[in-house]
Ligand SMILES: [Zn+2]
């Protein structure tokens with residue numbers, strides 16, 4: 001059995017013409033999984049993805065955390081899923097200290113959005129997701145708390161995919177991802193900054209909430225995954241910097257890739 005993973009938004013923080021903010025889909029036989037609802041969710045409207053969401057029997061949207069670059073697309077959902085049911089799995093209060101339904105109904109309401117959560121033209125069912133393993137959409141979904149500016153979670157789907165964004169470098173990620181086919185991990189800086197006194201401060205600030213490409217590659221190697229995709233790329237850095245990040249990561253873990261928005265990996 002195969003599953004298609006498509007990164008719809010490969011950037012973090014600020015969308016650019018090339019890289020929308022974080023969103024990815026995993027097409028399973030029984031369900032469509034969506035990871036994060038950044039501005040990249042808008043790419044689902046491209047004609048080529050129409051069968052992915054129209055044919056899906058169940059739609060499950062997983063939120064890693066509530067930073068706006070990961071939830072801006074929640075208000076796009078009626079464009080794709082009007083009249084349908086979408087299960088929104090958000091980190092449980094035990095993880096974030098906040099009730100997911102309260103948070104989301106406070107965002108999807110006037111004057112931020114013309115309709116309140118309960119008035120949306122789709123059935124958005126909010127399901128708090130605790131740490132541990134869950135059976136969702138015919139798959140095993142594991143959830144693990146990460147270290148970020150505000151708490152975030154990583155997801156593992158069967159042995160296919162680990163989606164770990166908005167996290168500081170974390171030894172637990174390697175254990176969590178052990179033997180997975182694909183690790184999708186954030187990379188905010190290259191990591192070369194550590195070696196240079198002039199840019200050392202950048203590394204120190206970044207590492208409070210984020211990971212370098214080198215660190216992500218080291219976790220991928222430790223976890224013995226087949227492939228690593230770097231995501232949540234820094235919009236303030238140009239393409240040349242991102243290429244350098246990729247080269248740095250490949251020195252440590254050769255099976256590293258950077259995807260364009262809309263690019264698919266067959267699992
Ligand atoms: Zn982010």
Ligand SMILES: [Zn+2]
Pocket residue numbers: 065067148149166
């Ligand atoms: Zn964040």
